[in-house]
Amino acid sequence: MPLITSKELFKKAYEGNYAIGAFNVNNMEIIQGIVEAAKEERSPLILQVSAGARKYANPIYLKKLVEAAIEDSNLPIVLHLDHGEDFEICKQCIDDGFTSVMIDASHYEFEKNIEITKKVVEYAHNKGVVVEAELGRLAGVEDAVNVSEKDATYTVPEQAAEFVEKTGVDSLAIAIGTSHGAYKFKGEPSLDFERLKQIQKLLPNFPLVLHGASTVLPEFVSLCNKYGGNIPGAQGVPEEMIRQAAQLGVCKVNIDTDLRLAMTAAIRKDLIDNPSNFDPRKYLGAGRTAIKEMVQHKIKNVLGSNNAI
Numbered sequence: 001m002p003l004i005t006s007k008e009l010f011k012k013a014y015e016g017n018y019a020i021g022a023f024n025v026n027n028m029e030i031i032q033g034i035v036e037a038a039k040e041e042r043s044p045l046i047l048q049v050s051a052g053a054r055k056y057a058n059p060i061y062l063k064k065l066v067e068a069a070i071e072d073s074n075l076p077i078v079l080h081l082d083h084g085e086d087f088e089i090c091k092q093c094i095d096d097g098f099t100s101v102m103i104d105a106s107h108y109e110f111e112k113n114i115e116i117t118k119k120v121v122e123y124a125h126n127k128g129v130v131v132e133a134e135l136g137r138l139a140g141v142e143d144a145v146n147v148s149e150k151d152a153t154y155t156v157p158e159q160a161a162e163f164v165e166k167t168g169v170d171s172l173a174i175a176i177g178t179s180h181g182a183y184k185f186k187g188e189p190s191l192d193f194e195r196l197k198q199i200q201k202l203l204p205n206f207p208l209v210l211h212g213a214s215t216v217l218p219e220f221v222s223l224c225n226k227y228g229g230n231i232p233g234a235q236g237v238p239e240e241m242i243r244q245a246a247q248l249g250v251c252k253v254n255i256d257t258d259l260r261l262a263m264t265a266a267i268r269k270d271l272i273d274n275p276s277n278f279d280p281r282k283y284l285g286a287g288r289t290a291i292k293e294m295v296q297h298k299i300k301n302v303l304g305s306n307n308a309i
């Protein structure tokens with residue numbers, strides 16, 4: 001099984017009202033944990049590499065590890081660039097064999113975002129690679145965000161339709177109230193589902209992407225804190241909201257923070273529980289198992305992509 005694009009995966013996910021997890025990868029243990037989970041759940045996978053991951057691990061290593069994961073698991077896997085900041089990094093990844101790239105020009109104004117995205121789409125499509133773009137800005141939401149502030153940062157449905165038509169992009173990341181990291185909401189979590197419904201209505205059968213979609217499960221925050229961590233007040237997107245989004249055209253759900261928390265909690269615990277150990281395989285192994293369990297939970301209980309292959 002070679003690396004695949006997300007085209008067919010998204011089509012089936014859209015029709016089946018489930019979503020594919022796009023998990024951020026940075027090293028061997030993370031890749032192995034994710035792949036083990038997907039293998040047991042018979043789920044397709046998107047493994048995504050950020051600019052930070054490329055810098056940390058060297059893209060050659062990550063690509064080879066992902067290829068090894070495919071050989072070992074025989075799963076349909078997409079290798080995706082997460083948050084490509086310009087045409088050059090997208091081109092580099094396409095030339096390196098990635099099957100999907102994200103161009104994130106969302107911080108530019110609308111026309112400029114279209115122009116940059118279109119350039120990446122032309123280059124990528126020529127090489128059989130698919131492209132995700134972003135419209136609207138992800139940011140933390142507070143209780144008191146008023147409608148005009150939301151319109152300044154959240155995706156405007158009419159613009160989303162125009163953007164997709166003008167760029168020919170394959171999927172679109174939208175802003176409806178999620179944000180990156182472990183501190184997503186100060187008050188009650190809420191997402192703008194009315195906006196999502198509008199976007200889906202104007203873009204029927206088109207795959208939408210939710211970034212900043214980690215749930216920040218309290219038990220993992222507590223575990224980190226219990227074993228010497230200090231991450232007070234962390235809060236994520238409730239699982240029920242992710243399930244709801246998957247019913248409304250969201251086919252790709254980006255998850256990094258939940259993997260970081262699971263791995264960190266397990267490693268912290270393992271080191272404290274085994275003070276005489278100095279074999280990295282023991283605590284990294286505990287981290288890998290925690291990643292596997294977290295991904296299995298996501299696939300089975302939140303995303304619904306189990307038994308999709």
Ligand SMILES: O=C(CO)COP(=O)(O)O
Pocket residue numbers: 024082083179180181182210211212213214215254255256257258
């Ligand atoms: O969107 C993400 C990667 O692109 C990750 O989001 P989280 O920080 O919520 O895991």
Ligand SMILES: O=C[C@H](O)COP(=O)(O)O
Pocket residue numbers: 024050051052053082083180256257
């Ligand atoms: O969107 C951000 C992802 O969580 C990746 O984070 P990173 O840039 O620190 O690798």
Ligand SMILES: [Zn+2]
Pocket residue numbers: 104106134138
């Ligand atoms: Zn962005």
Ligand SMILES: [Zn+2]
Pocket residue numbers: 083180211212254
């Ligand atoms: Zn993101």
